[in-house]
Amino acid sequence: xxxxxxxxxxxxxxxxxxxxxxxxxRKTILPHLAKEMPSELNDAARLxxxxxxxxxxxxxxxxxxxxxxxxxIGKLAVCGTVNDLAVSGARPxxxxxxxxxxxxxxIELFEKILESIKKTAEENEISIVTGDTKTxxxxxxxxxxxxxxxxxIRMDEADLGFSKIRAGDKVLLSGTIGDHxxxxxxxxxxxxxxxxxxxxxxxxxxxxCKLLESIKGIKFMRDPTRGGLAATLNEISKQTGLSIEIDxxxxxxxxxxxxxxxxxxxxxxxxxxxxxxxxxxxxxxADDCVKICRQHPLGKVASIIGTILETQDVPAVEMITKIGxxxxxxxxxxxxxxxxx
Amino acid sequence: xxxxxxxxxxxxxxxxxKQGRAINIMEVCGTHTVAIxxxxxxxxxxxxxxxxxxxxxxxCVTDQSYIDTVLELADKSDVLIATYGDMIRVPGHGxxxxxxxPANNVKVVFSSQDAIQIAKDNSDKTVIFLAVGFETTxxxxxxxxxxxxxxxxxxxxxxxxxxxxVPAMRALLSGKNDKIDAFLCPGHxxxxxxxxxxxxxxxxxxxxxxxxxxxxxQIIEGLAEICHQLVEGAAETKSIYKAAVTEKGNLKAQxxxxxxxxxxxxxxxxxxxxxxxxxxxKDKYSRFDAYQRYNITETPHAELEGCRCxxxxxxxxxxxxxxxxxxxxxPQSPVGPCMVSSEGTCAAYYKYGTRxxxx
Numbered sequence: 238x239x240x241x242x243x244x245x246x247x248x249x250x251x252x253x254x255x256x257x258x259x260x261x262x263r264k265t266i267l268p269h270l271a272k273e274m275p276s277e278l279n280d281a282a283r284l285x286x287x288x289x290x291x292x293x294x295x296x297x298x299x300x301x302x303x304x305x306x307x308x309x310i311g312k313l314a315v316c317g318t319v320n321d322l323a324v325s326g327a328r329p330x331x332x333x334x335x336x337x338x339x340x341x342x343x344i345e346l347f348e349k350i351l352e353s354i355k356k357t358a359e360e361n362e363i364s365i366v367t368g369d370t371k372t373x374x375x376x377x378x379x380x381x382x383x384x385x386x387x388x389x390i391r392m393d394e395a396d397l398g399f400s401k402i403r404a405g406d407k408v409l410l411s412g413t414i415g416d417h418x419x420x421x422x423x424x425x426x427x428x429x430x431x432x433x434x435x436x437x438x439x440x441x442x443x444x445x446c447k448l449l450e451s452i453k454g455i456k457f458m459r460d461p462t463r464g465g466l467a468a469t470l471n472e473i474s475k476q477t478g479l480s481i482e483i484d485x486x487x488x489x490x491x492x493x494x495x496x497x498x499x500x501x502x503x504x505x506x507x508x509x510x511x512x513x514x515x516x517x518x519x520x521x522x523a524d525d526c527v528k529i530c531r532q533h534p535l536g537k538v539a540s541i542i543g544t545i546l547e548t549q550d551v552p553a554v555e556m557i558t559k560i561g562x563x564x565x566x567x568x569x570x571x572x573x574x575x576x577x578x
Numbered sequence: 579x580x581x582x583x584x585x586x587x588x589x590x591x592x593x594x595x596k597q598g599r600a601i602n603i604m605e606v607c608g609t610h611t612v613a614i615x616x617x618x619x620x621x622x623x624x625x626x627x628x629x630x631x632x633x634x635x636x637x638c639v640t641d642q643s644y645i646d647t648v649l650e651l652a653d654k655s656d657v658l659i660a661t662y663g664d665m666i667r668v669p670g671h672g673x674x675x676x677x678x679x680p681a682n683n684v685k686v687v688f689s690s691q692d693a694i695q696i697a698k699d700n701s702d703k704t705v706i707f708l709a710v711g712f713e714t715t716x717x718x719x720x721x722x723x724x725x726x727x728x729x730x731x732x733x734x735x736x737x738x739x740x741x742x743x744v745p746a747m748r749a750l751l752s753g754k755n756d757k758i759d760a761f762l763c764p765g766h767x768x769x770x771x772x773x774x775x776x777x778x779x780x781x782x783x784x785x786x787x788x789x790x791x792x793x794x795x796q797i798i799e800g801l802a803e804i805c806h807q808l809v810e811g812a813a814e815t816k817s818i819y820k821a822a823v824t825e826k827g828n829l830k831a832q833x834x835x836x837x838x839x840x841x842x843x844x845x846x847x848x849x850x851x852x853x854x855x856x857x858x859x860k861d862k863y864s865r866f867d868a869y870q871r872y873n874i875t876e877t878p879h880a881e882l883e884g885c886r887c888x889x890x891x892x893x894x895x896x897x898x899x900x901x902x903x904x905x906x907x908x909p910q911s912p913v914g915p916c917m918v919s920s921e922g923t924c925a926a927y928y929k930y931g932t933r934x935x936x937x
Contacts (some may be wrong), residue, residue, distance in 0.1 A: 502920050558617045560618065570908075
């Protein structure tokens with residue numbers, strides 16, 4: 238794609254609080270995000286809450302490339318925070334949105350990100366109520382970094398925590414694993430596969446809220462982002478002192494994702510997801526949980542993939558493999574390096 | 579699929595009973611090592627069958643002197659190091675590329691083509707490509723060396739650490755570890771060299787050589803074929819990875835290797851000096867040879883203190899027998915290369931085979 242070198246770009250002055258800053262907010266950001274132009278821009282948003290129990294979370298987003306199959310940094314920044322609220326048992330309510338932009342970023346590209354943020358926020362029924370923009374010199378950031386913080390109303394039905402988990406509980410996985418991480422690494426490194434992969438980037442709050450409303454017996458939820466399913470399960474095992482046994486045959490994996498991971502020598506269990514959750518549920522409620530999930534577009538291949546067990550020796554996550562063997566699933570220790578041959 | 583697995587498992591069990599002693603099968607391919615661990619194959623095998631992981635991981639077999647040389651070259655201000663990812667964490671004497679680099683002079687590449695592109699994009703620097711790997715990656719190195727010659731890309735050279743599999747197998751059987759009963763031969767390498775290349779092992783050492791693919795079922799069937807041969811008292815070279823491996827291999831890739839390289843004596847971690855076991859650039863390409871350009875002579879360096887990667891690579895000990903394993907040496911803080919590479923035997927044991935000790 239040819240880039241128009243004369244296209245308007247973000248300048249240092251766009252972040253210094255002066256005229257250009259004001260123009261960027263009023264002419265570029267607000268028209269994309271606000272339903273109506275606010276009559277005044279205050280220093281803080283005022284929220285009327287329906288409950289005393291809220292969940293509050295924050296996360297920063299850096300991703301390369303900014304636009305990838307199935308999403309972009311804007312969508313990611315909304316979904317990521319929505320999902321953190323979702324797995325905490327909250328219904329997302331309000332979002333803050335802050336940008337750190339490297340000078341030279343084309344305004345058109347920024348507008349595409351804003352458009353994506355707006356669309357994603359609407360789909361996930363979360364309002365963007367406050368925000369900030371800073372600019373930094375070229376080389377001090379990589380195009381654009383986004384921070385979002387979110388507030389959600391904790392659902393009355395939600396009584397979640399590591400301490401609720403008992404031996405005999407089941408491990409529910411809401412869908413395929415590894416899609417986001419393998420899409421990003423393949424696109425970043427320019428590795429092409431016959432079938433296109435797509436990031437699973439999506440907000441899961443509607444599904445988790447539905448699940449919590451419908452079923453008693455949900456004890457814990459977590460979105461398996463960085464470190465993937467392996468990190469999430471190991472964290473549960475570590476925090477509870479219990480062990481976990483999962484069955485490889487029951488873990489849904491998109492065949493292209495598996496093929497891509499095989500080519501690069503990566504273990505899909507440790508690859509990031511951005512639209513999935515793991516729930517620990519009571520054995521009695523497990524089947525109903527799967528049923529509810531499968532009625533939702535984001536949970537079509539949800540399944541029970543394993544069981545929480547009493548620890549025999551040291552707490553561990555073990556997997557029964559496709560051929561009936563067993564192996565340990567360790568906590569990933571950081572980004573794996575693709576192999577040589 | 580399960581039927582085939584049960585059938586193969588039964589055959590292996592019977593063979594183990596009939597032999598009346600442990601059967602030692604060595605795989606010489608990092609991808610096999612990882613596949614065996616990830617699929618949990620060991621747990622499905624009878625006790626009498628020992629799977630040994632041999633010198634099959636390119637990073638692991640690279641001698642300490644190579645790593646130290648790389649670190650010295652990386653200190654030069656007019657040099658860019660282009661390397662496959664696995665190499666950057668391998669510790670040398672006084673650090674690794676990851677810890678010692680001036681952050682911007684080491685570039686991780688996914689293919690040799692990326693390395694030549696970096697040279698084109700940085701005409702004020704000399705790009706040194708760390709050409710490691712077996713016959714699998716050597717053709718890709720050959721292609722860029724020929725390209726550099728054709729396009730006169732003079733700010734480019736390679737530090738060849740390429741190695742040949744068969745000489746290493748010979749060296750093992752000739753003294754380092756003669757307890758190996760058979761080889762599960764590497765899939766990727768055999769695509770290039772063909773399963774006929776193991777004929778000399780069969781002829782001179784009477785050891786079965788069977789090439790298998792990477793699916794768990796292919797690995798188990800490969801082991802079953804080996805057991806079958808051992809029980810029959812036979813030793814043949816055979817491929818059950820028929821979709822990819824032929825007797826003669828990939829002739830075009832072999833031509834590229836012979837156009838650019840010649841076999842030379844060289845050092846291996848754990849195995850020491852092996853005759854005609856490494857690939858050195860031919861004289862006509864010597865100007866792209868970093869050894870020549872920087873006047874480097876290859877002399878073996880001592881391994882890092884306490885590291886037993888050499889013995890691991892020869893199948894003489896299992897990683898947990900090394901006192902550093904899981905304590906001083908972990909994937910987060912590796913002492914030896916077998917813990918660095920995702921295909922290293924120690925990393926595989928650590929990740930898939932061991933329970934964490936109570937801390």
